[in-house]
Amino acid sequence: MFTKKSIGLHQTPIALAVITALSSPVAMAKTADVERVTPEYEKMEVIVVNADFSNISLDKMPSSVTVIDAQQLEDEGAQHFEDVLNSIANFNWSGGSSRPKYFQIRGVGEQEQYQGAPNSSVGFVVDDIDLSGLGMVSSMYDMQQVEVLRGPQGTQYGANALAGLIYLKSNDPTESFEHGAKVSLGDDNLRTLSGFSSGPLNDSGKLLYRVSLEQHNQNGYRDNLYLNRDDTNERDELTARAKFRWYATDDLQVDLTLLHANFDNGYDVWTLDNNRSNTLTDQPGIDAQKTTGVGVKFIFTGMQAFDFTSLTSFAQTDHHYAYDGDWANSDYWASKACSVYDDAGAVSGTEPCVYDYTWDKKGDRKTLTQEFRLSSKDAGRILAGSTDWLLGVYAMNLKEDNDLYSEYNTWPDEVLQSNYEATNYAVFGQLDSHLGDDYLLSTGLRFERRDSDYSDSNKDNFAPSEDMWGGHIALSKAINANHNAYARVARGYKAGGFNMTLPAELSDKKQFDTEILYNYEVGLKSSWFDGEVDSTLALFYMDRQDQQVAASLQDPDSPQRFILFTENAGSSSNYGAELDAKWYLTENIEFYGSFGWLETEYGQYQYSDKYGSTIDLSGRDLAHSPKFTYSAGMTYVADSGWFANVNASGKSQFYYSDSNESQSEAYTIYNARLGYETPTWSAYLWGRNLFDEQYGVRGFYFGNEPDQDWADKQYIRYGDPRQMGVTLEVKFM
Template sequence: MLNSKTLNSYTSKRHSPFSTVSPSLFLTRAPLALAIASALSTSAFAQTDAIDKPDPSTEMEVMVVTADFRSSSLEKMPSSITVIDSQKIQDESAQHFEDLLNSIANFNWSGGSSRPKYFQIRGVGEQEQYQGAPNSSVGYIIDDIDLSGIGMVSSMYDLQQVEVLRGPQGTRYGANALAGLIYLKSNDPTDVFEHGAEVSLGDDDLRTFSGFSSGPLTDSGKLLYRVSLQQHQQNGYHDNLYLGRDDTNGRDEFSGRAKLRWYATDDLQFDLTVLHADFDNGYDVWSLTNSPTQTTSDQPGVDSQRTTGAGFKATYSGAETFELTSLTSFANTDHHYSYDGDWSNPEYWASKQCSENSNLAPCQYDYFWDKTGQRKTVSQEFRLSSTEQGRIFADSTDWLLGVYGMNLKEDNQLYSEYNAWPDEVLDSEYEATNYALFGQLDTDQGSDYALSVGLRLERRNSHYSDTNNDNFDPSETMWGGHIAVSKVLNDSHNAYVRVARGYKAGGFNMTLPVELNDKKEFSTETLYNYEIGLKSHWLAGLIDTNLALFYMDRQDQQVAASQQDPDKPQRFILFTENAGSSNNYGAELDATWYATDNLQIYSSLGWLETAYGDYQYQDKYGTEVDLSGRDLAHSPHLTYSLGGTYRTNSGWFTNLNLSGKSEFYYSDSNESRSEPYTIVNARVGYEASAWSAYLWGRNLFNEEYGVRGFYFGNEPDNGWAEKQYIRYGDPRQIGVTFNVKFM
């Protein structure tokens, strides 16, 4: 098993000279960044000639999955997992998680925010969170700091890897990972000095300044540090014709991370991570004309999030039979989300004729929606895991036992205004406390068989109250786990069968009209995932493949529904309810071909079939709509990607990649659907031993592709007739990047 000092040392078979050192150094905003830049500028450049290019023939791939209890190689994990390493992140010029997610099989996101934070894995996940208790189906964790449901602060800078675990993670993560988990692992401190700086410029007034510094703080090498900082700005691709501005959808994003690692003794290690992210983004993307780049709103919205978090890990390995691990995390987040609900301006509406008591008159329609929130989470986990000497059952079985506790508090203030009058005013308070016991056994069965069994028992107590006199105190006990059997078929193939049970807590709906009182509460959802997989090396390791087939049985499926209020068409009634059992099934394939020492080709393919269970709902006119058997929202049947990287021995570099999806439904409450699309990206450049320069382009053919859609009436002069409205993804962007790195 890899120890804590070597988990960060994996490299890829075919890579650039820089794969062992992440690029960049920072030049803006924070005094700490300026201090680092000043210290490095006087002497570091003189050291660059000492950097030698590594020999690819001497390095073997060890792709380590860090999100599980025991960090293990990807090929040995009996589960469908995609790992995107730092080399691919750099090769594709990914600045944010948004730039990578289209390359993940059976993965989708809902574009109702300035950056992705609502995700779907295998068709399961949320599309929005306008009000109510935060309760995510897809976990989102950065360096052991839980940001589920608020994962928009996900810069890819100085990241070791992205891990996407598909299917319920009931043993490891419990209630927030019904559909799966996204885990971002940043680079750890190093025992030698490494520094870097990076600048990117592009159209849409893009400016990104980044930097990192890492190394020992003491001569003994027992105290190490790493600091990485990034400031990203751009206008946001939209022109507001009414205000005459091109930055109402702008992005102003700061990300900072500091890490300390202390080898206190030979048996005791401490790791501290401090994260601060300040994303002060605009939100102005909707248009009555469905323009992908032009708006006419008079009150552009915002989508901002400021998160400060910390994770503290202590590992004691001095006992003969066990290792003790303590994980403590804290996160404090302030978020603000607002939008112009009429999507236009008073002059536009005054030019239209609306029906008032059978008489035509100029329209008056002005609607604005605004919500602020404050979230705090504190969690603590203790776990004991066996050492080689502590194995049980005739030294055949590793064991693990743990306890977990988390407290989450979130206060929200909602205010909407219709024609200069308050329309909806609601202040709410929510608190949830979770306690869990968990355990896992991993047994060598002999004859190259391995058995893994895990179980988690979780208790959740919560309280909700608001100024509308809604009060709820739901509490429940839930359980999840897994059984997996794997078999090493030969040196090249490893097969597995896995059954996992996940759960998502029940909840409540607030501010419902009297006729919907029967929908005040909804029940816990459970999901059984049945999966078989094959992880293989072909042609003496030139081709790696990971194939998984799955079948998901969802019981008491939670469905997010909405109705446009017929008496107040500017307002929507939002609620969650349980549908009958439903089944999803499909397959995922990840493949990499090391064609030559200079050429690497990679691809992913996802196939997904989803369906509602027995589910009917009533539209705003009281007409019953039956969705039984229909595809779930944001669940395309096909997701795919194909890419390739070529490096010459003289230092020239090129990467070309494409990704796409088939059509999918935008919502659980209507029949509006996207169009299928394919996006093409490219990057070319030159890489020297201490610097590199690149020209890159995203969405080169300027594909118009929908990432979120609504179907409702938003134009009074047309009798509030229902119509499809689409939010489009980012158009074409061209830019350049220059970076240096030195030791």
């Protein structure tokens, strides 16, 4: 089905002019009839939220959820999750990696994870395989939809979803054969080759398969002038999926999912002069991740009162992250003059600078999950047949070994080998009661036990254990056939933890407490004008208690080194709204858009900077929490087969860190895709960041220049510049 999105609340005159031009009959000449399914307003597509236990439809789910379906992914030409995340209201990411890996939902989430005890605030799941904290392996090829559930999901994935859950669902096997291939070429030496095949494996049609493969390469937009190379920031990304579905009996369905991703990317983005095109490093960084995962799902429907589901997943990931910490080379630094100090600390002269710093961490993570759940059928409803129920148990074991080595002026600086293991056990339940008069009361509760163990070569040993609970209560009301309102209260949690390798003066920060988050939300999901306009609106307030804050201090005695630790702030509060809308203007034109408003504020929180001064952040906005996020787009498909999509997205300014006052600048980026479609082949011309907007996605404020006596300065990592390309796609049965 050809999904269509509304233009939303924000649009500039430039974008409107482009949309008008592309929509005009002159721009879309007719050459040949081609069939593309368009919406029938009285028979709108039902979008199912797969991440929810009950696979509830989006318009009935009593919480704030954004779903980006396959048609929008195709219309916008999304190759990676990075290409669509800006269209999600109140969603942000931290650009300290080659691909988005750390996410923030409504201002809650990690900005980086340099040390070896992962515990993500935002859950990230691909086809039921838990990859939380490993989000960079997220190709959009052959993807059915992207789902973002906001707020605590305590009866879903527990501690992995304090802030919310990102769920990627790829296409399932089909009962008839279908195959396809796609090639994209573009500047920056972009080359993407993709293909899929799906259908039955036997004559009975009880065993189905689907396989897809994508290889993506590009140079990475940076020219390393010192090494005379243009590929030190390259993307070399392989993604392979295989899914099998076996209808073993009339009552038993078995799904097997295999995933292999090998992202062997460079990481050469930081410069001393904030140049987004040219770098000077002599040892460019690495950001590589190799993930192999498997998921097995059994669904048994043979019981009269309930269905039984078993879900097992395993993922093994090798990750390697390294960077050139001096952001230059020995010749560059030798050309600079650094101060020489006498025994009294006074400047006694200058000499050529010597500065060479590298940081390198390799990790091996294994995650095993097992879930069993029982969900009632109509015959199994309780309380006089008014209430559906669900019961489940969940277990997760995560192991990660890390090997960290950094070197400063040829001498080992930070050297650390660590071993970490965490095991979670949980029991959960949910009741959905039909109260009459179109009221539905949903209550959920989850109890979880977490045991963890950490040890490293610096003789740090921690073994905390704790019991936690979360849940929700939601009341929804079908006002009429077109409007559904809800109110929801949810309690989420994130386990406490520990800080390793701290100096003696920070010994009081060795451990930190569990964070509790209460989310209060009301919303309205509506269909207007006989289904021509759909909208979802949510208003929320979040109360974070014992908020976990990631802090960092530059060591004044060893300025190349940072001391990283997590501590608890007294509290913080976030509130705001999300709006998603789409407008089917005609059978050929769709507008779509989103708008997010977010207010964040620390409660009582103070910290000491590297000079020992007290910094008070009480009342300040949280990091990576822009007040406004917005997107708008239009898709036009002529009856003749000509196609156009124009979309824009942007953010207001936001703080880069909780440890300084460095801020981004507001930005809006524009993309477009023009093409011609037939039932068997399609061709497109596309452009991203059409006006070559320079926008920051990560920033630091510290001293990294010894010739400037390590004076603090803002350094920015910028997003991708303008890129143009072509895509040719074929599909056949």
